[in-house]
Amino acid sequence: MAKRLIPSLNRVLVEKIIPPSKTTAGILLPEKSSKLNSGKVVAVGPGTHDLSGNKIPVGVKEGDTVLLPEYGGTEVKLGEKEYHLYRDEDILGTLHD
Template identity: 40%
Template sequence: MKLKPLGDRLLVKRLEVEERTIGGIIIPDSAKEKPLKGEVVAVGPGKLDDSGARIAIGVKEGEIVLFAKYAGTEISIDGVDHLVMREDDILAVVAA
């Protein structure tokens, strides 16, 4: 299924968390927190300002971003969990 976000929304796929700590301890699923890092899969066209001009979104498809803990709405696309969130929910872009 293809999904195109509207306005200033983004489609983000969460990145997997390491299942082991640095010391080698395996973390069970019940103790894992959802990752706060993901890859931008799709970007909306941006929101409109008062004059009707489009304001472009500051992130691009393929970038790795950090987002707020309770950001976005969870959806499943072809069995893979994604988040639809506003650009304001993005905290930072991870530099390559």
């Protein structure tokens, strides 16, 4: 049975995007060829509340490609896959084509 994690409050579960280590032609790429630290949002929490009790929704949604900080996040392993859990405010932005 596959496990699914639903983040609590304003947390976001992200699967990091690992850039390819070689091109389709077989040319090996340097490890730091892509400086973007990005990931795909897998799940989001329901949000949090301000002091007045108003709900503050999470700023990203499932399926978004996001820019992540170089450090931070909590590593989570579900089955064979590795994910990272971030707070909504730690995510630097969303990436669009």
